[in-house]
Amino acid sequence: MSIAENLKKIKNDLPSDVTLVAVSKTKSNEEILEAYNTGHRVFGENKVQEMTEKWSSLPEDIEWHMIGHVQRNKVKYMAPYVSLVHGVDSLKLLREINKHGRKHSRAIPCLLQMFIAKEDTKFGFDEQELQALLANEELKDFKHVKIMGLMGMATFTDNRDQIRQEFHSLKTMFDALKSVMPEVSILSMGMSGDYDIAIEEGSTMVRIGSSIFGARQ
Ligand SMILES: *Cc1c(COP(=O)(O)O)cnc(C)c1O
Numbered sequence: 001m002s003i004a005e006n007l008k009k010i011k012n013d014l015p016s017d018v019t020l021v022a023v024s025k026t027k028s029n030e031e032i033l034e035a036y037n038t039g040h041r042v043f044g045e046n047k048v049q050e051m052t053e054k055w056s057s058l059p060e061d062i063e064w065h066m067i068g069h070v071q072r073n074k075v076k077y078m079a080p081y082v083s084l085v086h087g088v089d090s091l092k093l094l095r096e097i098n099k100h101g102r103k104h105s106r107a108i109p110c111l112l113q114m115f116i117a118k119e120d121t122k123f124g125f126d127e128q129e130l131q132a133l134l135a136n137e138e139l140k141d142f143k144h145v146k147i148m149g150l151m152g153m154a155t156f157t158d159n160r161d162q163i164r165q166e167f168h169s170l171k172t173m174f175d176a177l178k179s180v181m182p183e184v185s186i187l188s189m190g191m192s193g194d195y196d197i198a199i200e201e202g203s204t205m206v207r208i209g210s211s212i213f214g215a216r217q
Pocket residue numbers: 023025046067068153190191192193207208209210211
C-alpha cells in the first residue's frame with residue numbers, strides 16, 4: 001500500500017480524540033509530502049538537525065514534534081518553531097528550553113518523558129524523580145515552557161501483557177499528574193507495534209512511523 005493509503009487506514013481506525021504523529025525520521029521530503037497532501041499536518045522527528053532541515057524546506061503549516069532524546073546544545077535550533085517536545089527527561093533540559101523559549105517570546109510545549117520499560121536503554125524520569133521535579137520551586141519560574149503531559153515507550157518485546165502493564169502504569173502517573181496540574185492533556189504513548197494497546201490504556205497521542213512510511217533502513 002502507498003503512504004497515503006496507510007495513513008488513511010490508520011486514521012480511520014483511530015478514535016477521533018487521539019492525535020496521530022506521523023513519524024518521518026529518515027524519510028525524504030517527497031515521502032513526507034505524500035502524507036502532507038492527504039491533509040496530514042503533524043510529523044515527528046528524532047534528530048534536531050534533520051527536523052530543522054525538513055522544517056526549512058517543507059510547507060510552513062506542518063507541526064513538527066521532537067520525539068527523540070534532545071541534547072541541550074541543540075535546543076536553540078528548534079526553539080523558533082517546534083510544536084511539541086516529547087522527550088524532556090531532565091530539569092537541565094527544561095531550563096535550556098525555557099531559556100530559548102524566552103529568546104523567541106514563546107512558551108514551548110513539552111512532555112515529560114517517563115521511564116516505564118524494563119530496559120536500560122531508554123531515557124526518562126521514574127516516579128520519584130517526577131515528584132522531585134514537580135516539587136522544585138524553579139519550575140514555577142519557567143514562563144517559557146508549557147508542560148502539556150507525559151510521554152513513554154514500552155519495552156521492545158512480543159509480550160503484550162507486559163506492554164499493557166507498562167502503559168497502564170504510565171496512565172496512572174498521568175492521572176496523578178493531572179490531579180495536581182489540571183491543565184495537562186496529552187499522554188503520548190503507542191508506536192506502530194503497540195498503539196492498539198496504548199489506546200485501550202488511555203493514550204491521547206500515538207507516534208507511528210513504519211506502519212505509515214514502511215520500514216526504515
Ligand atoms: C521511531 C519512533 C517511533 C515510531 O516507531 P515505529 O515503530 O516506526 O512506529 C515512535 N516513537 C519514538 C520515540 C521513536 O523514536
